[in-house]
Amino acid sequence: MSVKIRDLAKQLNLSVATISKALKDSHEISPETKQRVFELAKKLSYIPNPYASSLRKRNSKTIAVVLPEVADSFFSLAINGIESVAHDKGYHVLIYLTHESFEREEAILKEFKSGRVDGILMSVSGETCNSNHIKEVIAAGMPLVFFDRVCDDVDTAKIVTDDFESSYKATSYLIRKGCKKIIYLSASPALSINIKRMEGYKKAIADHAIKNTEVEIISCYGDVEANYKIIKDLLTKKNKPDGIIASVEKLTTPVYIACKDLELTIPNDLKLICFTNLQTALILDPPLTTITQPAFEMGKTAATILFKGIEKKSFDLSKERVVLPSVLAERLSTGNC
Amino acid sequence: MSVKIRDLAKQLNLSVATISKALKDSHEISPETKQRVFELAKKLSYIPNPYASSLRKRNSKTIAVVLPEVADSFFSLAINGIESVAHDKGYHVLIYLTHESFEREEAILKEFKSGRVDGILMSVSGETCNSNHIKEVIAAGMPLVFFDRVCDDVDTAKIVTDDFESSYKATSYLIRKGCKKIIYLSASPALSINIKRMEGYKKAIADHAIKNTEVEIISCYGDVEANYKIIKDLLTKKNKPDGIIASVEKLTTPVYIACKDLELTIPNDLKLICFTNLQTALILDPPLTTITQPAFEMGKTAATILFKGIEKKSFDLSKERVVLPSVLAERLSTGNC
DNA sequence: TTTATTTACGAAACCGTTTTCGCAGAATAC
DNA sequence: GTATTCTGCGAAAACGGTTTCGTAAATAAA
Numbered sequence: 001m002s003v004k005i006r007d008l009a010k011q012l013n014l015s016v017a018t019i020s021k022a023l024k025d026s027h028e029i030s031p032e033t034k035q036r037v038f039e040l041a042k043k044l045s046y047i048p049n050p051y052a053s054s055l056r057k058r059n060s061k062t063i064a065v066v067l068p069e070v071a072d073s074f075f076s077l078a079i080n081g082i083e084s085v086a087h088d089k090g091y092h093v094l095i096y097l098t099h100e101s102f103e104r105e106e107a108i109l110k111e112f113k114s115g116r117v118d119g120i121l122m123s124v125s126g127e128t129c130n131s132n133h134i135k136e137v138i139a140a141g142m143p144l145v146f147f148d149r150v151c152d153d154v155d156t157a158k159i160v161t162d163d164f165e166s167s168y169k170a171t172s173y174l175i176r177k178g179c180k181k182i183i184y185l186s187a188s189p190a191l192s193i194n195i196k197r198m199e200g201y202k203k204a205i206a207d208h209a210i211k212n213t214e215v216e217i218i219s220c221y222g223d224v225e226a227n228y229k230i231i232k233d234l235l236t237k238k239n240k241p242d243g244i245i246a247s248v249e250k251l252t253t254p255v256y257i258a259c260k261d262l263e264l265t266i267p268n269d270l271k272l273i274c275f276t277n278l279q280t281a282l283i284l285d286p287p288l289t290t291i292t293q294p295a296f297e298m299g300k301t302a303a304t305i306l307f308k309g310i311e312k313k314s315f316d317l318s319k320e321r322v323v324l325p326s327v328l329a330e331r332l333s334t335g336n337c
Numbered sequence: 338m339s340v341k342i343r344d345l346a347k348q349l350n351l352s353v354a355t356i357s358k359a360l361k362d363s364h365e366i367s368p369e370t371k372q373r374v375f376e377l378a379k380k381l382s383y384i385p386n387p388y389a390s391s392l393r394k395r396n397s398k399t400i401a402v403v404l405p406e407v408a409d410s411f412f413s414l415a416i417n418g419i420e421s422v423a424h425d426k427g428y429h430v431l432i433y434l435t436h437e438s439f440e441r442e443e444a445i446l447k448e449f450k451s452g453r454v455d456g457i458l459m460s461v462s463g464e465t466c467n468s469n470h471i472k473e474v475i476a477a478g479m480p481l482v483f484f485d486r487v488c489d490d491v492d493t494a495k496i497v498t499d500d501f502e503s504s505y506k507a508t509s510y511l512i513r514k515g516c517k518k519i520i521y522l523s524a525s526p527a528l529s530i531n532i533k534r535m536e537g538y539k540k541a542i543a544d545h546a547i548k549n550t551e552v553e554i555i556s557c558y559g560d561v562e563a564n565y566k567i568i569k570d571l572l573t574k575k576n577k578p579d580g581i582i583a584s585v586e587k588l589t590t591p592v593y594i595a596c597k598d599l600e601l602t603i604p605n606d607l608k609l610i611c612f613t614n615l616q617t618a619l620i621l622d623p624p625l626t627t628i629t630q631p632a633f634e635m636g637k638t639a640a641t642i643l644f645k646g647i648e649k650k651s652f653d654l655s656k657e658r659v660v661l662p663s664v665l666a667e668r669l670s671t672g673n674c
Numbered sequence: 675t676t677t678a679t680t681t682a683c684g685a686a687a688c689c690g691t692t693t694t695c696g697c698a699g700a701a702t703a704c
Numbered sequence: 705g706t707a708t709t710c711t712g713c714g715a716a717a718a719c720g721g722t723t724t725c726g727t728a729a730a731t732a733a734a
Binding site for chain 3: 015029030052
Binding site for chain 3: 353361
């Protein structure tokens with residue numbers, strides 16, 4: 001159907017070897033011949049078969065991005081960052097969604113041993129309990145870099161934000177704003193980001209040593225409905241919180257709605273800070289104080305580092321760890337600012 | 338490095354042909370032999386090289402998704418829908434971003450003639466002025482289905498929402514709510530969805546024939562800053578609108594902010610309806626009346642139809658056209674409801 | 675002039691599967 | 705007992721590039 005090297009060779013009375021070399025501008029081929037080859041290739045709009053060349057060259061010019069989901073605005077932005085550098089490098093990007101399932105993540109990673117991709121960008125699922133599948137694919141020689149949600153016990157590049165610090169800052173901020181009982185709404189408990197953010201929260205509470213202030217962590221990692229119910233229950237208790245740190249974006253809406261339903265006003269009855277990248281934070285009712293991650297940048301630097309690992313086999317990914325700062329944007333949900 | 342068919346063959350004293358057939362459970366191979374092959378394959382964790390088999394079988398088990406961007410929540414959801422059916426079918430999904438650039442779209446489509454993918458899912462860029470690149474790839478035998486943003490002059494499957502009707506409904510709704518001067522905020526003018534939505538708007542204005550009500554369309558297809566300025570200017574004019582239809586999600590925030598800056602209150606001074614899939618619409622200040630598209634469903638059915646086209650060469654994609662209904666959710670931004 | 679090197683190209687192996695044949699031997703039909 | 709059909713398997717040719725190696729002619733070095 002399509003035109004192949006063989007066709008070019010026949011028309012020009014040259015061998016396929018010559019065509020192949022000419023097309024990659026090899027020094028072995030004379031300028032005149034190259035010229036002729038280029039012209040005919042253009043005229044016939046020759047496009048090389050990527051799988052033939054992948055098979056022979058043992059690379060694929062494609063990377064994989066494995067994510068829990070693209071519901072979150074963080075991952076949307078990260079994908080843009082990743083794609084931008086992949087495009088510059090002439091790479092293709094395959095996308096895989098784990099839906100927070102460990103089995104699915106295992107199956108996806110396993111397939112990568114086939115050589116389908118040259119490298120992997122990954123944010124682990126919330127149910128990832130062990131990391132053997134990841135270690136195995138790395139051991140098989142596959143460059144892999146984590147971004148955002150990492151596995152601490154896997155020795156490879158990690159691009160993260162300052163989760164501990166920003167959570168510490170957020171908690172301290174709520175304390176300064178007068179909160180006496182601050183609750184941390186937890187995402188999947190085993191998640192690296194969740195652990196770091198939780199620790200930042202705990203440390204801040206401990207450091208400020210407010211009387212009667214206890215650390216309290218509520219798990220919210222079911223569906224929207226379940227989370228809504230948990231939050232509503234929380235806010236109807238006798239000694240309900242006066243401050244909330246929501247550790248992931250999807251917890252924002254349930255908190256707002258629960259407050260509205262219970263006729264609690266933010267920030268008077270409850271002050272709220274969320275980890276989120278939503279553009280609409282500043283037009284919420286009231287505008288939401290957020291910790292936003294440099295999502296696009298994270299995707300970009302993760303991809304950049306991955307390509308270093310791909311292009312130079314000697315590049316040691318395990319030495320790479322970059323921490324990008326999140327920014328705390330103060331808005332009305334934590335009181336007037 | 339990795340284990341190949343040849344390795345299995347040697348260890349079992351069989352030919353590679355036999356192994357290959359056994360692995361795909363061919364009737365040519367005896368049950369006992371199959372058993373032995375399966376066991377060894379599992380033991381050595383054999384994973385076939387996808388590119389070798391793609392080369393030979395002339396298919397790739399992968400589809401391409403080409404989008405303007407993943408900033409929009411619509412596309413995020415659509416990707417989830419696409420991935421869910423691709424996963425079920427055992428296909429891989431490559432993602433390409435045009436960044437609303439025609440040249441980039443052309444380059445991406447052109448590469449697909451190489452056979453890298455078995456099919457294409459696509460939402461055209463806002464700057465796509467002609468469709469030759471699309472027609473060419475289809476003419477080359479590649480199944481392609483449009484979703485959301487389509488090219489009317491390209492004869493292939495299209496999955497869209499009822500853009501005309503929902504825009505008509507939205508406009509009528511604003512009129513019923515008492516708006517006298519309704520403005521349509523336009524995205525890229527050539528976009529199919531924009532044209533349909535614009536026509537629905539115009540028709541509603543015409544049908545209701547309110548005195549002095551003129552059709553007025555404002556182009557907003559620059560960056561956020563530019564759009565903000567345009568909207569702010571619009572709202573400072575002497576005869577400013579009392580109703581706005583924002584045709585795309587990204588126009589929501591600038592309108593809200595402009596209103597806040599100008600101390601105009603929604604819905605008293607201005608009623609607003611947006612085409613958006615944002616979850617946060619209902620916790621905005623005030624809650625936003627929206628037209629939401631069934632994004633996940635659209636991705637899903639687009640992919641489902643694409644696979645029909647891929648699996649049965651005889652399946653005529655050009656006959657396929659499905660229109661999924663958007664839903665108008667009435668909230669406070671258009672007055673009490 | 676002879677020898678060494680460079681230049682420009684082609685033959686053929688190779689990447690790892692899939693698939694078409696071909697072919698023994700066993701089973702069944704006549 | 706011969707003819708036919710299965711059964712189960714292997715040899716080898718694809719698929720479409722890339723890469724190694726060889727080589728003839730042209731050029732440079734001696």
